[in-house]
Amino acid sequence: MHGPLSGARADRMVARLARNRPATVLDIGCGWGEMTLRVLEAVPGCTGTGLDIDDEDLERGRRNASSRGLGDRMEFVRESAEHTGRGPADLVLCLGASQALTSVEPPRHTAPALAVLRKLVSPGGRVLLGEGFWQRAPTAAELSGMWPGASASDHLPLAGLVDAAAGAGFRVEWIETANEDxxxxxxxxxxxxxxxxxxxxxxxxxxxxxxxxxxxxxxAWLHYRGVLGPAYLTLIPAG
Structure with missing residues (x-):
């Protein structure tokens, strides 16, 4: 996986998402599209589109799709997700890529990105959002060792992230966070x-x-270890 997501957790997520029988998947910032490919394997006839701007990742995704017999059901497109005209899709994946949906700079991008995701998902569909959150407030010393210009405002706490999703018109079906392993x-x-x-x-x-x-x-990792966590929220558009 192109992120802190174990194969076992991915399998559980895919099994839950497959129960909704999505016919179409849109993967924002897809990388090599591993999650989408797993969904296509779990849901016969489902088709996927992955958007990314990294040619190397996209080509790896195409090779993987072809080797797994999914080349005719998965399209990898070199394209910015901002102002995308694609969708709505039954399942929208946005795993660590919400910043790609808006020109608003982090950390204020979360709410506008969620508003875009609300428009990209079909009624009755699902969004799987992977987003960083503060497990606790970082200290000044911890922030100084993270990325350049790191600030306590760079991420929301988990409760704030859930509130932002609700404010964008979603019901939060499932909340889970990656563990230290x-x-x-x-x-x-x-x-x-x-x-x-x-x-x-x-x-x-x-x-x-x-x-x-x-x-x-x-x-940087050792300074945000135990402070920054990845959350995975399964979201349902509210009627």
Whole structure:
């Protein structure tokens, strides 16, 4: 998975979403579209469209879809999600990509992004939203070690995120959050290949940039570990 989401949790999510028998899936910021491909495998005849601007991820998604016999049911499109004319779809996935739906800069993007998602989902459909939230208020020292310019206003607490979804016209069917094991598997997996390379090639001049990127990422993770969490909300448009 292209985020802190275990295969077991993804399977449970897909099983719940498949019960609604979606005919169409729209995946915002799809990456290589793993969640959509799992939904298509679970719901015969369902078709999906994934939007992203990363050519490498999109090509990986196309290869995966073809190898799983889903190439004719899944379209990967290099396209910005902002002002998209696609939809409505029976199932809209937006996993860590809500910022792609609006020009409003984080952290104020959450409410307008939810308003867009409300328009993209069919009546009776579902939105699966993956969004970061503060598990507790970060300290100044923790913020200083995160991303550049990190602020306590960058994310909502979980209750605030749920309230924002309700304010956008959704009922919140399901709330779940990734656990530390999922975070650690994702973050360590992201860094592992680079660490293996550095262990053997760390003396090369080209290693300096790789080392800086890896150490910066790890430092940020260890500062937001236990503070920032990913929430997965299953949302139903209210009538």
């Amino acid at each position: 999922e975070w650690e598997e994702f973050e360590s997996g992201y860094l592992a290949d680079a660490e293996e390379w550095l262990a053997s090639h760390g003396g090369r001049p080209s290693a300096a940039g790789v080392r800086e990127r890896v150490e910066g990422h790890r430092s």
